[in-house]
Amino acid sequence: MSQLKRAWWMGLMAIACSLCWMLPGLAVDEALPDTPRVPIVLDGRELFVIGNLDDFAASERADFVTRVLQDQRRRIPPNVPIRVTQLQRGELITLRLSGRHLLTITEQDLIGNLPVQEQADLWADKLQSALEQARQQRTRQYRQRTLVxxxxxxxxxxxxYFLLRWFRRWLRRRRGQFSREQRSWSEVALFGLQWAIVFGFGLWLTEIWPEVRSLRYPALSFLQTTFTADTLSLGERGYSILEISKVILLALALWFVVRALTRGIRSRFLQTIGADPTVQDAIALxxxxxxTTLGLLVLLQAVGIDISSLAIFASVIGVGIGFGLQNIANNFISGLIIMLERPVQVGDFVKLGDLTGTVERIGIRxxxxSTLDRVTIIVPNSEFIDSKVINWSHGYPVSRLHIPLGVAYGSPIKQVRQAVFEAAKHHPKVLRYPKPQLWFEGFGDSSLDFNLLVWIREPRQQFRIKSDLYYLLEANLRRFHIEIPFPQRDLNLRTPGLEEFAQRLQTPEDRADLPLPALKHPAKQSTLTPPETLAAAIADCGILDHTDAPADIEIQELVAQMRGRNGLDIRDRRFGLHVYTRCFVGSEAVQWLMQQQLASREEAIKLGQVLVERGIIHHVTDEHTFKDSHLFYRFFEDEMEL
Known part of the structure; x- marks a missing residue:
């Protein structure tokens, strides 16, 4: 996962966590789960909650009180004060609004150990202030002020909002001044701030208008009922969608925290002590x-989930792993075995079946x-455990190459050995010890078959070395006038009248009547003269010239394009408190070379390093070679001008 994607995911997760914790509070002010209670609502604001009364359910009582409040709010004139009175009837107290019965406070309505009289006074004050506020918010003056x-x-x-949007675009245009991680986190922070402002403005707008607030309350109540109702039971307790979402989001947050902590341990400790990359992967994993396991156990206990109630769920998961997920489990265990036993490590040159290449990364699954064609192949880890793997880099990287060859019958064996050994010794990648060997394999149909055995210490270059040796062998055998044969066949013809024809040739008269045979033209001799020495043959065909370095004229043209109008972004850049003049970023230069010069990423980095080695560019503080990272580089030409 790239830095930008990781930052986006963490930003979205933070927003989702905020919504999960804010959603219940937007619709509920008081909640007592012990007895069924229903809130009294006026203009989308909850005043208090009431319970059941004899044969009347709490919802019926709440609907009645809400209708009375709305009716009295419309009927009471603006200049008439609102009065909520109390009427004592035995041990019960009844609240009345403008002489009309509102509700009777019962034991089911009491909050904790609060006396009935105190609760009646508290509710009366809430009702009176809420009605006065509702009437005041429907005046013309309030509406005008609220509209403004x-x-x-x-x-x-x-x-x-648009200022933050412009600032995001400004950061994108100035991406060369900041690292990729800084740009990612800044992008997510600005995006989250934009929509947090819009979300907050929407909440504030629906809060100051009573009509809109009244429409908002049913929607939030529906969401609250949907997300807080029990949908999953574990043991004796039920869990709602909101609680399950909280657990999932906390688990994701735990995963991000553990990953960050693991990366910190790997970069600050394991890499510092110089541990092998594979060992680092195994320890970090x-x-x-x-x-993660310990964190999940603590998290489940913290949210009230009994671990013992998950036994059935764990057994189901075990059955699923045994049947449907057995390949994934096999690859997972194989990955652990590879990381612990280390038969294959990152950077090894291996052959797995028909696949030959370099191991770039060892994951858990x-x-x-990376093949020789620079194509990345993803191989399941179980293939390395179940199949035969040739690892040329494991242990002792020296290996032997077999070079089969054939010469024509009649070739002097002594000169063949001399030509072959001389060609093998001229290759710089062929080891002198153990010495090369030439084995006589047998008599072929058209040639004397030999097998040249040489030792090399760079197995990943075996195909190029093999090609070079064939070039050298062809040139040196040609120099020694040793023929490399091609398949030959002898053709025998049988003619029944051949004896009669031979008898006719015995008399001169018969020979005069026979047609003359067509003259055969001598075969055209080759004008290719063999080289006098093997060094001359190497120089003629360019054998062993694998530097692939661009010519001086190509470098000059490349530098002119890089400094041209459509070239690199060369300008002053700031890092910390220091300003570096007329420089460019290494990662941007790699991208430019890939796009403008049609080069791969590896070749673009090599080309940049060639410019460093030839003294054309350099790191601004001369601390790094050319790298595909957020490092500043400068042309020496600009350095001299400064």
């Missing part, structure tokens, strides 16, 4: 699994192999 506030706030929020 809404317009001003909308202009301000809109301006701030083990730490990540242990911390699969391994990435």
């Amino acid at each position: 506030k809404s317009l001003l706030a909308a202009f301000g929020i809109g301006g701030l 083990s730490i990540q699994i242990i911390l 699969s391994t990435e192999i």
Whole structure:
């Protein structure tokens, strides 16, 4: 996962966590789960909750009180004060609004150990203040002030939103001044801030308008009922969608924290002590699994989930792994075996079946192999355990190459050995010890068959070395006038009248009557003269010239393009408190070479290193070679001008 994707995921997860914790609070002010209670609502605001009364359910009582409140709010004139009175009837107290019965406070309505009289006074004050506020919010003056506030706030929020949007674009244009990680986190922070402002403005706008607030309350109540109702039972307790979402989001947060901690341990400790990359992967993976498991157990206990109730769920998962997920489990265990036993390591040159290449990464489920054609192949880890793997880099990397060859019958064996050994010794990648050997394999149909055995210490270059040796063998055998044969066949013809024809040739008269045979033209001799020495043959055909370095004229043209109008972004850049003048970023130069010069990433990095080695560019502080990272480089030509 790239830095930008990781930052986006963490930003979205933070927003989802905020919504999960805010959703219940937007619709509920008080909640007592012991007895069924229903809130009294006026203009989308909950005042208090009431319970059952004899044969009347709490919902019926709440609907009645809500209708009375709305009716009295519309009927009471603006100049008439609102009065909520109390009427004592035995041990019960009844609240009345403008002489009309509102509700009777019962024991099911009491909150904790609060006396009935105190609760009646508290509810009466809430009802009276809520009705006065509802009437005041429907006056013309309030609506005018609220409209002006809404317009001003909308202009301000809109301006701030577009300002943040412009700032995001400005960061994208100035990406060369910041690292990739800084750009990713800044992008996510600005994006989250934009929509947090819009979301907050929407909540504020629906709060100041009573009509909109009244429409908002049923929607939030429906969401609250949907997300807080029990949908899953574990043991004796049920869990709602909201609680399950909280557990999932906390698990994701735990996963991100464990990954960050594991990366810190790997970069600050394991890499510092110089541990092998495969050992680093194994230790980091083990730490990540242990911390994640312990964190999940603590998390489940913290949210009230009984671990013992998950036994059935774990058994189902075990059956699923045994049947449907057995391949994944096999690859997972194989990955652990590879990381612990280390038969294959990152950077090894291996052959697996028909696949030959370099191991780039060993994961928990699969391994990435880069072939000689620079194609990345993802191989399941179980293939390395179940199949035969040739690892040329394991242990002692020296290996032997077999070069089969054939010469024509009649060739002097002594000169053949001299030509072959001389060609093998001229290759710089062929080891002198153990010495090359030439084995006589046998008499072929058209040639004397030999097998040249040479030792090399770079197995990943075996195909190029083999090609070079064939070039050298052809040139040196031609120099010694040793023929390399091609398949030959002898053709025998049988003619029944051949004896009669031979008798006719005995008399001169018969020979005069026979047609003359066609003259055969001598075969055209080859004009190719063999080279006098093997060094001359190497120089003629360019054998062993694998530097692939561009010519001086190509370098000059490349530098002119890099410094031209459509070239690199060369300007002053700031890092910390220091400003580096007329420089460019290494990663941007790699991207430019890939796009403009049609080069692969590896070749683009090599080309940049060639420019460093030839003294054309350099790191601004001369601390690094050319790398595909956020490092500053400068042309020496600009350095001299400065």
